[in-house]
Amino acid sequence: MRFSDQIVLIAGATGNIGQGAVRAFLRQGATVLITSRSEERLLQMKGLLGESHAHKLFAVPVDITTPDGCERVRTVIENRVKRLDHVVACTGPQWKHSTLVQTSLEQYDTICQTSLTAHFLLWRAFIPMLQDQPDSSYTIVTSAAGEKPTMAGLSSVMAAAVIALSQVCRNESQAYVTRVNELRIAGRVTNDEHYATLAPGQQSQVMKSSEFGQIFPAVAQQKSLRGGIVHVDMRNFQKTKQELQ
Numbered sequence: 001m002r003f004s005d006q007i008v009l010i011a012g013a014t015g016n017i018g019q020g021a022v023r024a025f026l027r028q029g030a031t032v033l034i035t036s037r038s039e040e041r042l043l044q045m046k047g048l049l050g051e052s053h054a055h056k057l058f059a060v061p062v063d064i065t066t067p068d069g070c071e072r073v074r075t076v077i078e079n080r081v082k083r084l085d086h087v088v089a090c091t092g093p094q095w096k097h098s099t100l101v102q103t104s105l106e107q108y109d110t111i112c113q114t115s116l117t118a119h120f121l122l123w124r125a126f127i128p129m130l131q132d133q134p135d136s137s138y139t140i141v142t143s144a145a146g147e148k149p150t151m152a153g154l155s156s157v158m159a160a161a162v163i164a165l166s167q168v169c170r171n172e173s174q175a176y177v178t179r180v181n182e183l184r185i186a187g188r189v190t191n192d193e194h195y196a197t198l199a200p201g202q203q204s205q206v207m208k209s210s211e212f213g214q215i216f217p218a219v220a221q222q223k224s225l226r227g228g229i230v231h232v233d234m235r236n237f238q239k240t241k242q243e244l245q
C-alpha cells in the first residue's frame with residue numbers, strides 16, 4: 001500500500017473527478033479528507049465507499065471554495081490528522097452558459113468564485129502545509145477547453161484562467177520541496193452511478209470516475225514529475241497511467 005500513513009485532501013471530492021480520486025487513494029491505503037457544502041452528499045459518499053474505508057475517511061462539511069471553508073479544513077488537519085501529504089484540487093463544476101451577453105454579473109461572480117478564486121484560495125491555504133514536506137504533492141486539475149478559449153462563453157475563459165494560475169503555481173513551486181503538477185483533461189469524466197446508466201455507445205464517449213481516478217495516486221507518487229503538465233484524454237489514458245507507475 002503505497003499511501004498508508006499518508007494524508008490526502010481532495011478538494012472537489014463529491015464531483016465526477018473527485019470521487020474517483022478518493023476511491024483510488026483509499027485503495028492505496030491513504031487517509032483521505034473530503035469536503036462538501038452538503039452533509040447529505042458526504043453521507044452518500046461514505047455509503048458509496050463502504051464500511052471498509054470508513055476509518056480512513058474524514059468528512060468535513062464546508063464550502064472549500066471560500067476562505068472560511070479553507071480555514072476550517074486547515075483546523076481539522078492541524079487538530080485531528082496532524083499533517084498533510086497530498087492535495088488534489090479538482091473543485092468547481094463545469095459551467096455551461098452560452099454567450100457572454102447572456103451571462104449575468106451574478107453568474108459571472110459565481111463562476112469566478114468556484115473556479116479561479118477557489119484554486120487561488122486552495123493554493124494559499126494548503127501549499128504552506130506542504131511546501132517543505134518531503135514526498136508530498138499538489139495536483140491542479142484543469143480542462144483542455146482552456147487551451148483555446150474560443151467557445152463556451154465564460155467557462156472556457158475560466159478554464160484558460162485556471163491554466164494560467166496553474167502555470168504561476170508551478171513556477172512558484174520551484175523553490176519548494178513539494179512537487180506541484182497539473183493534470184489537464186480533454187474529454188468527459190463522469191461518476192460511476194451516471195456511467196452505469198449510459199448505453200454502451202454512450203459509455204465509449206466518456207471516462208468512468210473510478211477508472212480515471214487511478215491517475216491521481218500515479219501522479220502523486222511519481223518522483224520525477226515536478227512542475228509539469230500531464231495531458232490525459234480517452235485515447236492516451238491507459239498509456240499515460242502506465243508510464244507514471
Ligand SMILES: NC(=O)c1ccc[n+]([C@@H]2O[C@H](COP(=O)([O-])OP(=O)(O)OC[C@H]3O[C@@H](n4cnc5c(N)ncnc54)[C@H](OP(=O)(O)O)[C@@H]3O)[C@@H](O)[C@H]2O)c1
Pocket residue numbers: 011012013014015016017018035036037038041062063065090091092093094114115141142143144185186187188189190
Ligand atoms: N468532469 C469532466 O469531464 C472534466 C473534464 C475536464 C476538466 N474538469 C474540471 O475538473 C473540475 C471538477 O469537475 P467535475 O466534473 O468533477 O465537477 P462537479 O462534479 O460538477 O463538481 C465538483 C465539485 O465542485 C463543488 N461545487 C459544485 N458547485 C459548486 C458551487 N457552486 N460552489 C462551490 N462548490 C461547488 C462540488 O462540491 P459540493 O459537494 O460542495 O457541491 C463538487 O465536489 C472542474 O474544474 C472541471 O472544469 C472536469
